[in-house]
Amino acid sequence: MSVREEFDRWASEGRDKGMEERHWHTAKHALARMPVEPGDTVLDLGCGSGYAGRALRETADAGRVYGLDAAPEMASNARSYTDDSQVTYLVSDFEHLPFADDSVDHCFSMEAFYYASDPHVALSELARVLRPGGTFYCAVNFYEENVHSHHWPEMVGVEMTRWSEREYRQAFRDAGLHVAGQDRIPDREITIPPADEFPTENWASRADMIERYRTYGTLLTVGVAP
Amino acid sequence: MSVREEFDRWASEGRDKGMEERHWHTAKHALARMPVEPGDTVLDLGCGSGYAGRALRETADAGRVYGLDAAPEMASNARSYTDDSQVTYLVSDFEHLPFADDSVDHCFSMEAFYYASDPHVALSELARVLRPGGTFYCAVNFYEENVHSHHWPEMVGVEMTRWSEREYRQAFRDAGLHVAGQDRIPDREITIPPADEFPTENWASRADMIERYRTYGTLLTVGVAP
Amino acid sequence: MREDLMDIICCPLDKHELDLEVIRRDDDEIMEGRLVCTECGEEYPVEDGIPNLLPPDMREESPA
Amino acid sequence: MREDLMDIICCPLDKHELDLEVIRRDDDEIMEGRLVCTECGEEYPVEDGIPNLLPPDMREESPA
Numbered sequence: 172m173s174v175r176e177e178f179d180r181w182a183s184e185g186r187d188k189g190m191e192e193r194h195w196h197t198a199k200h201a202l203a204r205m206p207v208e209p210g211d212t213v214l215d216l217g218c219g220s221g222y223a224g225r226a227l228r229e230t231a232d233a234g235r236v237y238g239l240d241a242a243p244e245m246a247s248n249a250r251s252y253t254d255d256s257q258v259t260y261l262v263s264d265f266e267h268l269p270f271a272d273d274s275v276d277h278c279f280s281m282e283a284f285y286y287a288s289d290p291h292v293a294l295s296e297l298a299r300v301l302r303p304g305g306t307f308y309c310a311v312n313f314y315e316e317n318v319h320s321h322h323w324p325e326m327v328g329v330e331m332t333r334w335s336e337r338e339y340r341q342a343f344r345d346a347g348l349h350v351a352g353q354d355r356i357p358d359r360e361i362t363i364p365p366a367d368e369f370p371t372e373n374w375a376s377r378a379d380m381i382e383r384y385r386t387y388g389t390l391l392t393v394g395v396a397p
Numbered sequence: 398m399s400v401r402e403e404f405d406r407w408a409s410e411g412r413d414k415g416m417e418e419r420h421w422h423t424a425k426h427a428l429a430r431m432p433v434e435p436g437d438t439v440l441d442l443g444c445g446s447g448y449a450g451r452a453l454r455e456t457a458d459a460g461r462v463y464g465l466d467a468a469p470e471m472a473s474n475a476r477s478y479t480d481d482s483q484v485t486y487l488v489s490d491f492e493h494l495p496f497a498d499d500s501v502d503h504c505f506s507m508e509a510f511y512y513a514s515d516p517h518v519a520l521s522e523l524a525r526v527l528r529p530g531g532t533f534y535c536a537v538n539f540y541e542e543n544v545h546s547h548h549w550p551e552m553v554g555v556e557m558t559r560w561s562e563r564e565y566r567q568a569f570r571d572a573g574l575h576v577a578g579q580d581r582i583p584d585r586e587i588t589i590p591p592a593d594e595f596p597t598e599n600w601a602s603r604a605d606m607i608e609r610y611r612t613y614g615t616l617l618t619v620g621v622a623p
Numbered sequence: 624m625r626e627d628l629m630d631i632i633c634c635p636l637d638k639h640e641l642d643l644e645v646i647r648r649d650d651d652e653i654m655e656g657r658l659v660c661t662e663c664g665e666e667y668p669v670e671d672g673i674p675n676l677l678p679p680d681m682r683e684e685s686p687a
Numbered sequence: 688m689r690e691d692l693m694d695i696i697c698c699p700l701d702k703h704e705l706d707l708e709v710i711r712r713d714d715d716e717i718m719e720g721r722l723v724c725t726e727c728g729e730e731y732p733v734e735d736g737i738p739n740l741l742p743p744d745m746r747e748e749s750p751a
């Protein structure tokens with residue numbers, strides 16, 4: 172199934188809200204670090220329910236916010252959650268960004284980037300649309316070091332690019348972005364059941380679950396357009 | 398008393414090690430985010446005991462590391478803690494950096510920047526010595542939003558610049574650095590005594606102490622040379 | 624979508640400007656319409672207020 | 688300090704290159720010496736292996 176079809180299905184089943192809730196645990200920390208100034212134009216790549224753009228409007232007084240998703244049902248759900256006329260959702264593809272050069276101040280992306288069919292092309296598109304000094308906050312839970320994520324493509328049934336931390340840095344640089352920082356944001360909010368409830372449906376051991384959320388958490392790579 | 402004299406006194410009383418221990422709680426998180434690659438040249442501004450440069454040698458395989466401090470006794474203590482020939486400590490001043498243009502890959506500074514007599518000059522010096530894409534990780538506990546730090550200049554007896562988060566971002570930009578991110582790193586490791594031990598010598602209430610460490614923590618501003 | 628989106632969007636294929644053809648408006652929102660590339664002539668639909676700027680081959684990859 | 692420090696340091700005042708005059712060495716460390724600006728002639732001491740590149744007026748701001 173294509174990524175678009177898969178996520179259209181997720182959206183029509185209302186699973187966009189479940190992702191929002193789970194991802195918020197770490198996404199909010201990434202969002203809080205972004206150097207968004209009042210009035211800035213912000214892009215959310217693979218916006219899902221669109222929560223990130225709405226949050227940056229509220230917390231950082233962002234100006235215009237664009238949430239972009241390849242799945243029309245996702246964009247449609249996202250749109251239904253807000254009346255804010257400064258927030259726009261659109262259907263489009265990471266590798267074919269419909270934005271003018273240097274038109275975006277900052278870009279955020281949570282758990283979406285690795286679905287790009289060619290992530291290198293997606294990065295050059297981003298480097299093109301970001302103005303000099305604009306940042307790309309790229310957050311992913313699926314990456315090489317997080318061994319507990321390796322089976323996801325099989326589980327979800329779509330292809331995903333699994334880069335290591337180093338490969339993320341290198342790919343950003345190859346696309347002409349400076350790498351300003353990288354780290355893992357632990358998920359301290361996920362409920363980890365007591366030991367006697369393991370194995371659970373998803374976790375063989377409590378130690379694995381702790382490692383997944385507290386040690387690997389969310390990998391954040393921050394790029395800056397020169 | 399001059400900053401230099403004050404910190405020479407601290408160093409000769411061995412207080413550099415106490416600072417290291419306390420600052421490590423949050424400094425290590427800032428250090429872990431730095432995009433230092435093997436072989437990179439790193440500068441530590443106001444290095445005190447010099448722990449940051451030594452840590453980046455160990456964890457990130459930094460190449461040459463320079464710890465810079467205006468207080469000769471600090472540089473001398475720092476030097477005595479390592480035999481690593483790639484780590485150099487030198488006595489010098491933030492506003493008169495003795496480094497060639499574009500010669501430094503990344504710069505770190507913990508609890509030191511606000512002692513600069515003219516922080517704007519210090520920032521332009523930094524922008525000069527950083528190579529394009531080089532980062533400045535500037536960590537401070539003394540800043541406008543952290544109301545619990547406002548009395549420090551009086552307490553320490555030296556002048557300090559108290560900027561707000563916004564003023565940090567603005568000053569970085571005025572010096573020609575891009576701002577890649579900003580946030581507060583909470584100190585989750587400081588021991589906070591039980592309620593019945595308050596007031597303590599330093600804290601009127603437990604709520605104040607919690608606010609100081611967990612809410613305000615350490616302000617990190619990340620700049621990138623264009 | 625609102626009309627001021629035109630300030631920032633462009634053709635996803637050749638990055639040229641788009642022209643907006645409005646079919647239905649709802650206050651200051653464009654609910655149905657077409658975005659047409661001034662260079663290559665490619666058309667992108669606006670449906671239920673949401674512009675679909677996928678390249679045409681991705682848009683039609685399966686029936687909606 | 689080691690001699691390869693010369694690759695990166697410069698005069699803190701005018702940013703010109705420095706010349707190194709060694710007074711005492713200890714293996715590959717320079718323990719005592721002088722760094723002299725090739726442009727302005729200002730001298731910066733190396734003492735106990737540590738170069739002091741403070742501008743002269745800051746260095747002498749109080750007796751050591």
Ligand SMILES: Nc1ncnc2c1ncn2[C@@H]1O[C@H](CSCC[C@H](N)C(=O)O)[C@@H](O)[C@H]1O
Nearest residue numbers: 178190194217219241242264265281283286
């Ligand atoms: N190439 C591509 N172009 C645009 N959107 C894409 C894409 N590949 C995947 N996506 C979208 O990326 C989203 C990933 S799910 C994550 C959604 C949201 N950011 C959250 O944190 O909850 C899906 O909605 C999917 O449709």
Ligand SMILES: Nc1ncnc2c1ncn2[C@@H]1O[C@H](CSCC[C@H](N)C(=O)O)[C@@H](O)[C@H]1O
Nearest residue numbers: 404416420443445467468490491507509512
């Ligand atoms: N203008 C200046 N130039 C160089 N060093 C300075 C300076 N102003 C203050 N310092 C140094 O900055 C240090 C601040 S104390 C912090 C030390 C260390 N970074 C730590 O985290 O523990 C002191 O050692 C002081 O001598």
